Structure formats: structure tokens, C-alpha cells
Amino acid sequence: MTDTKQQMKLGAFLFNFGHHYAAWRYPGTRAERLIDMDFYRQVARTAERGRMDMLFLADSSSVPHIQDTATDVSFLYPESTSVLGALSSITEHIGLAATVSTTFNEPYNLARRFATLDHLSGGRTAWNVVTGTKEAEARNFNRDTMLEHGLRYARAQEFLDVVSSLWDSWEDEAVLFDKEAGVFADTKRIHPIHHKGASFSVEGPLNIPRSPQGRPVIIQAGTSESGQHLAARTAEVVFTACEDKAKAVAFYKQLKALLPQYGRDAGQLKIMPGLLTFIGRTEEEARQKQAEFNALVPPEIAVSYLSKLLNLDVSGYPLDEPLPELSMEGNTSRAHLIMEMSRQKNMTIRELGLHFAIARGHLVLCGTAEQIADQMEDWFASGACDGFNVMPPYLPGGLEEFVDQVIPVLQNRGLFRTEYTGRTLREHLGLDRPASRFTALAQT
């Protein structure tokens, strides 16, 4: 993997009709059917043509407010592992990442699902581990309120431990498949895991052999302190939201510095901020495109969306004045980010609403393909990231523009691969294939 050391990693983050809040209204957005295999087929082929590292699928499990579905499609999530399955058989090279919450699932089910998908895809899967934050989600899973933050993270950590033990429960050499002698497996290389913890009791082993990657790649997005420690201990890709290069550099240094205390090498965790692009033949054309999108977000909708991101109703405050001081105790890191931006940049409620409707606080680059590549190169060279998770403002067109216009510039500069050289997602990302912990134990 040495040849890819100085090259960036690129994911294609798929979200409904695109990431801009009003993507579904954009005339260029394809929307004949809501959850459509032809759509996914087209998007997957485009990303694979661009030699991108992975397709990234978000997920969530509730409609927080039915009333909002009148104007807002951000609640809409096809179940991500199902989509991953459908993509696995129509792609050949690209990695496939699905988001699943540890709060309302069982580790044995999830370990089996990802191991199966890793087998079917020939070693191209990743699991984006989330813990969920929405109260409405809790109410779909036998609870009145969401688990408190600390409990969610403790459960997530235990969940991850169980899942990776299960992935390891068959050593790589366990299957013998000796038809002649009638011996299928070497039973000494298949291990119960005997897990008994605060949230789970799981006997094991998994009932399928170890998958091509050994363990599917682990992705996380948490930026809170417990999120960073969970990531330093277990994540191999961290997906972040950051608009400011200096802050991104500081976060990159801070997180990579945590790795040694968990016995890990800094190269074994890739940090990939989200990136939303408006691409034009001229800078002016790109700005016009962005303005067209923004015109599709009426001010009251922008404010209602801002209220959702803030977990606070701000619709009663004057639209063209800054946010008042509000109690942010116990709120999400995104809510804190919004409040901080409001203060630092002295933005009005209208401006904030529109700003976050574009990309929810992710980096937005607007310009020609060359200009966008310049900025990406600058972040990459400055140690702000190992690559980007590309968030097309609309789909499939926005991804096609990125692949056909920006990626060739990056390739010409030697910043991105021109052909797939690896077979598995781990190989694309330059991540080691872990040995089974049971094999490791046997060797010590």
C-alpha cells in the first residue's frame, strides 16, 4: 500500500436526493421513484468510475415530527444494510459503508449481517457505528426517552467488543473443507466468546466463517470527548464536520495523538471530513448554482431546520438578528457549533438557517474544479485530513460532476489513484487486516 501513502481517500456519501436541504426540489434532481435501484446503480457506477474508496450510507430510524414531512425530506432513510446488500452484487471494487446504531440492535445480529455482506462483496464492507440521539427513535424501540449520552457510549463500546470478538471467533484457518475425509472444520480454531457484560451476554461463536477482511472496517463520527476516545480505541475511519482548516488541523492532531495510548499506529485511522461542492465552469457559474439551491429554501423553513439542528425552537426570535443567549446544556456538539458560529461571525438567524441548510456544518467549496482541487489539496497537505467524504448537493448529477471534473484534476496532481490497486476496502484505505484475537492468543 506504499504507493497510496501520499494520496487522499475519497468517499461518496449518499443521502436521499443529495445533501442540500432542498435537493429534492432542484430541477436537476432525479426523483421519479423514492427508493430506486436504478438510481443506486447509476450512483454506484459513477463512484466506481471515479475510483472512489467507498460509498457511504447514512441511517436513522424515526420521523421526529410528522408535520415536517410536508416540506422536509431529511427524515427519509432507506435501511442502509439492505441498500449495501443490493450494491454489493452490482459493484466490483468500491467499498460499501452502512450506518447502524448500537443502541437498538443486538451484536450477534449485526456481526452476522456485516460478516455476510463482507463475504458477498469480497471484502468491501464497513460499518459506520452510531449511537443515535433522537428521542423519536427511542419511542420506536420500547422507550420513552433516549439513553443518556454516557450510557449510550458505554453500550456502544461493549457492543463493538462483542462484534469484533464474534468476527474473530472463527480463525482464518478454521475451514478445512476436506470432502474426501468428510472433515469440514478444525474445531480447535472455532471459539466461543463467553461474553458477559453490563449490556450483553453472548456465548458465540458466530455461525459463519471469518470474512475476507477479517473484520469489516469500523467508521465513527463522534467528536465529543467520549466519542474521540471510542474512536481512538476502535475506529479506522473518522467522519467529521468542520468548515475551518485550522480547527480541522487541531482536531486531526488531537485525535491521532490519542492512538498510542490504545496501542495503535496513527496510520491506522483515517480522518475524512464531509465536503459539499458546487462546481461551475467559472466561479461565477458555481456561485449562481449555489444561489439557485438556496432560493429553494424559504426563510421560515430554514429557521425550522435550524431549530431542529439546535434541538431548540428559535422560530419566535427576529429573523434578521443574531441568536439570543440560550441554554445549551446537554445539547449535541452540532448545536454547540452552531451557537459558536453565531457568536463569532455575528450571523443572523436567517443567515444561520440558510448556512446549515446547505451542508449541516460541513465544509462547502464553491468554484471551478481547479479551485476546488486547490482547496482540497491545501487541507490534505496541511494535515487537516486524510481525505474527504464527498457530499453531493444533489444526486446523481452532483456526484457525476465531482467524478468527471474534480477527480481528474486530483489524479493529474498525483493526489488520487487512477486505478484500483487493492481488492478490499482495507486495501483501498491502507488499513491492515487484523489477525483473529484467538490466533494472536494462540501464538503468544
Add this chain to the structure above:
Amino acid sequence: MTDTKQQMKLGAFLFNFGHHYAAWRYPGTRAERLIDMDFYRQVARTAERGRMDMLFLADSSSVPHIQDTATDVSFLYPESTSVLGALSSITEHIGLAATVSTTFNEPYNLARRFATLDHLSGGRTAWNVVTGTKEAEARNFNRDTMLEHGLRYARAQEFLDVVSSLWDSWEDEAVLFDKEAGVFADTKRIHPIHHKGASFSVEGPLNIPRSPQGRPVIIQAGTSESGQHLAARTAEVVFTACEDKAKAVAFYKQLKALLPQYGRDAGQLKIMPGLLTFIGRTEEEARQKQAEFNALVPPEIAVSYLSKLLNLDVSGYPLDEPLPELSMEGNTSRAHLIMEMSRQKNMTIRELGLHFAIARGHLVLCGTAEQIADQMEDWFASGACDGFNVMPPYLPGGLEEFVDQVIPVLQNRGLFRTEYTGRTLREHLGLDRPASRFTALAQT
């Protein structure tokens, strides 16, 4: 769908390397890789070429005894909804059924998964609802022992109620998608379900619109009394194991007679027994093939397998004498079936072990394609079934033989379709598309 009224329904039941216990050792079985997309691709194309109604995927979540994996692959189950996802994008017509247990899952997760797969496949999915019976499964999901039979069925019934309410929670006309006016959905047609029951509290609605079939097809296999009532209330396909035509006719009559008390029409539930075939150009050739398979099962392995099916260790009894009288209290319906057969046919332990190693108590037909078609026609015409769930003894060869040799005979007799006339699995099976219960409520 009137043209299919007198035609049988045919599923292709995929199980590892085939259904014969020793399929993995058969020289004609493809086994280079264990969980292999090329294998599924080949099998799916074969079944679709045969115009079969559906591919049927079993599932289970444990390795009951690690020691057994040395000689027995029956524990091995790729997670079925993942395989269904992968098949959805490489097939066009055939239905796709996956098995998932209600005992160790959450209804909101499962409702989303099947609705997503129904969207992606254009309305071709079915859920085979099982409750699980294995103690080893319980130990992978935070329990020491399995839930008692009655509790499992009560939970299954509640689970099914919640899932179908969630599938109905978006009425068919809820999505407006008016880009111009910026109106996505008609919020009056999206409904919370407010479910609070003994096992689940689920607020709803689902966060994806109603799927092409309205509700994926419901399959069940329970033949116990509570199983039959659950089926009469909710199942649209019942998968059975029966070797005896007279018994099959009696079961068919009994189950269909239960439907009216649940307000259902007898045509809205299809009964499909499992069928395992050994096909030869002559009867002699077919018998030789069956003997070749059986020779791959050493007697001690057959007895060990029999012990598993009986949930009782019978390895201490003489191999060539009948089973002694054993306490069968609380045992499975399959265990009772084995004990009954042992008594009625005066079979020895060796004979019983071998008999059940072939097809676990399902109908076995051995002969030329014409002879097999004769028997199938006889069962169908006698009111023993609405079709069959075909269980190839080995894969993919056994399915290819069935599709290329038996199906053409059935087609020539007008007993099976020569082209797909429907688009969804419901249409293949002649099942009505249910209206959302909320739409029905609004109209009364």
C-alpha cells in the same frame, strides 16, 4: 391472475450446498468459496429461467455444538436479509423470501428492512416468520434458555401486528412530491401507530413510504396448534414438511378451514410443502444418485444428526433396532414426527438417521422428470398443496436439473407458467395487495 388459478406455485429453497445432509461432500457440489456471490448469481438466474415464484432463504443464529462443525455444516447460515439484498439487484422477476426470527429482533428495524428491500426489488420480497427453537440461539441473545413456546408465539403475533401497522403507516397516496410548490407529503396520510403491548412499545410511523407490495408477503412454517392459528390469521404462504399425501390433504383442509374465522379467503393462503428430488434419465439412474449421496453419510453421523433432530441423545442405543419409547414432552413437532414414523414403519435407528439426513422429513421424489412431475401433479390435483418449495439435494446442479428437466414437463401439462405475467411476488402467487389499514379506516 385468473390464468394462474390452476397452476402450481414453485419456490427454490436455498440452503448452503444443498439440502442433503452430505451435500457439501458430493463431488458435483460447487464449494470453492463458502459464501459466494457467483454461486448466488448462478442459482438466481437458474430459478428465474425456470420462471419460479421465489427464492427462499432459511436462517438461524447459532452454532449449537462446536464439535459438530467437524463433520456437519447444517449450522452454517449467511444472514438471509443480506443475501436477499444482494439478490434484489441482480434479478428482475423472481420473488425473494428471507427468514428472520421475531424472538431476537425489534419490529421497527425489521419493518424498515423489508420495506426497503421491497422498494429496491420493485415489490418482490417476502418474510418467513420464525420464532426460533434452539437453546444455543438464546445464549447469543442475553438469555440462558429459550423463551417458552407460548411466549414465543405471543411475541411473534404482537411483532407481526406492529410490523404490518408500520408498513401501513404511510398510506399509498401520502407522497405528493410537488417540487414546484415545495410540498413533499400529505401529512394527513402519515400515521403514528401508538402501539403499547406486552412485548413492544412502538410510536411510529415508519420513516419510509409504503412499499410496492403494500406489505411484503408473510410466510410461516409452524404446524403446531398455535402455529396454525398464527398462520390462519397472518400467513400468506405456509411452508410444511410432509411425506404422506393423505396427511398433507388433511392438513391442507384443516388449515384452510381456519381462515374464515379470521375473516380471510382460502385463496389468500398458499400451502407449499418442501420437495427434494433425485432426477435421472431412468428411475435406476435416479436411485443410484440417491445411493451415492447416502453413502456419504457414515452411520454414526446419521445417528448424531438424528439425536439433534430429536433433541435427545440416541447414540447409546443399538443401531439396528427401533427407537425405544422416549419421553417426548415439550419437544418439537419434527421430533414427534420422527417418533411416530419409527413406530409406524418399524424403522431402525440407522434407517431413521439416514432417512432424515436426506430431507429432514420433507417429501422425497426419486425418478425420471416425468415420474416426478406425475407425483407433483397428483399431490396438487388431490388438494394436498398449492405448489412446492423445491429443495435441491445439492447446489447449484440439483436446481439446474429440476429447472431444465422437471419444469418443462409441468409447463407442457399447463401446470406451471411459461412466462412471468405479474410484476410483484404477490402477483406471481395470486395474492391481493392489501390496502393500508389507515386508508381502510378513513373510508368506513
